[in-house]
Amino acid sequence: MSSHPISGAMQHQALKLSQQRLLVLLLAVASVLIFVGIGLRSPWPADEPRFAEIAREMVDSGQWLIPMRGGEFYPDKPPVFMWTIAAVYWLTGNLKLAFLLPNAICGLITLVAVYDLGCRLWNQRVAVLAAFLLMLAPQFLMQAKSAQIDAMVACWITLGCYGLVRHFFAGPAWGWYFSAWGFMGLGIITKGVGFLPALMMLPLLFIRWRQQGGFEKSLRWRAALGPVVMLAVAAVWVIPMMLYVDAVNTPEAIAYRDNILFKQTGERYADSWGHIQPWYYFIVNVIPALWFPLPLLFLAHLRSTRESLRRYPEVVVLLAWVALVIVFFSLSPGKRGVYVLPALPMFALALAAITDAREPARWFSPVITAIQLLLSLALVVVGVLAWNNYPALVTKVARYSQDSGALHAAGLFVATVGVVWALALAILWRRPPLERLFAALMVTWLLYSTWGYTLLEPLRTPRNILAAAEARLGPDASLGIIDFREQYILFSRLDITHFGFGAEYEQDERNAWQWMTEGQQRFVLVSKDKPLNCFTQAGAVDLGVAHGERWLLLGPEQQAEDCTAPERKRQFYTPKPGRWIPQRG
DSSP states (O other): OOOOTTHHHHHHHHHHHHHHHHHHHHHHHHHHHHHTTTTTSOOOTTTHHHHHHHHHHHHHHOOOSSOEETTEEOOSSOSHHHHHHHHHHHHHSOHHHHTTHHHHHHHHHHHHHHHHHHHHHTOHHHHHHHHHHHHHSHHHHHHHTSOOTHHHHHHHHHHHHHHHHHHHHSOOOHHHHHHHHHHHHHHHTTSGGGGGGGGGHHHHHHHHHHTTSTTTTTSSGGGGGHHHHHHHHHHHHHHHHHHHHHHHOOHHHHHHHHIIIIIIIIIHHHSOSSSBOOTTHIIIIIHHHHTTTHHHHHHTTHHHHHHHHHHOHHHHHHHHHHHHHHHHHHTSSBOOGGGGGGGHHHHHHHHHHHHTTOOOOTTHHHHHHHHHHHHHHHHHHHHHHHHTTOHHHHHHHHTTOOOTTHHHHHHHHHHHHHHHHHHHHHHTTTSOHHHHHHHHHHHHHHHIIIIIHHHHHHHHOOHHHHHHHHHHHOTTOEEEESSOOHHHHHTOSSEEEEOOTTOOHHHHHHHHHHHHHTSSSEEEEEETTSOOSSBOOTTOEEEEEETTEEEEEEOGGGBOSOOOOOSSOOOEEESOGGGGSOTTO
């Protein structure tokens, strides 16, 4: 049978066009899931108000080199993530848009990198499956839709892995090899662990040794220049920062430099002072829940995994790197669930190659179905109890809201989500279990990003108590905050003074008393639960509840006649930081 001489080229072009259309469809679905809700909510604790306030101060002050919160150096993280929020805020003037947009874009970049690598290493089917699995894991969308720093550093780490894998398995591609190291440098000045893709060199070198020189074209002397590129990119910020510190030579600047270079890196890893967890924390507490159902799918394909490890050195490298990342973070005493997020994209890619066109173990489908059914029933039951003002739930919610209808509205939302999960199970009963789960999760994300945001917004910001203070005091008053948190600066339309992040509470109160004596129209915000020596709660104005605490407004009438002077005078002033909030808010 004869064939047209250009039919092969036409088929190739058709396949290429099909891949492009599929990628566009994938991006469209992911964009809806990630971008819906941007602009509908404000920054929420714990981390979002901090980064949003730093970005706002960058734009207002024009000082972008060293992050500052409330006029005080912020030494915990390098500035790249805050730069991106500040850049969007500078361009748009809309902080509610700016604080979520960078991570949303990074989430899409991560998804495209995983898809493209799947196409290059295997085929389009594996690529689509990898993207599907990545969106299925709750941790990915959770971080892409928030303003924590981890989604961005995960993006740079994924691009670092992309460059190395593309060079060694779909190359050589020296441009991508050096770009990988460049992204590691960018990751370092986003959050210190940006170097993690370098761990991939260990299984790559092992594969090279097993294959007796199979990477000759990809591993030459010039490969040693990769770490130089990484350090050069990191130096773009580190060197100007050090020069600035040397120039100003203040104790605060020197403390900032030493903190960001040493305490927040090696010391924080080796001798953590917070989030202390046992070595098995990620394996037992984090990955089973936040990567669900990927760990179950992996266990259901153990036989396929052994076969894939024999057939595909790429899978060996990807799984080995994921294991190294988990081990790296497990060795540190301080652990948070977001730490292992950078390993998720490569795990999804490896798992897609393992499970491609293979049936899972027989137990997998009924287990996933049972979990979805039980979750739907649990959500409906909890929603109905909340709707009917179940006493235990009323007590819990009352800590966060004085609105008697808040629990009723929350119950309706939770019950609706439970019904969605049950309907997905019933309507898609004949579809594979992961498709049913995906449908339920995607609708849930859309409901949460719209309806859920409107329910949570009053509970996750302190705007209510600050608005009460503003209405009582007028625009010329100034507020001081004892034991401050960034959200109380970010949402205030009055001038704000705080007395140092992390200062001893006793010194905080003494500084507040001294600050009040030095001027007129000065008032202090403090939690009702805090003990007071330099003030009294008698006659204080009750402003309401925010973040589970009742807040009081203290004026000169609550000021003690005398108070021991603070060991060190610390006052950090921010003029009307909440100007970004619409006046009707």
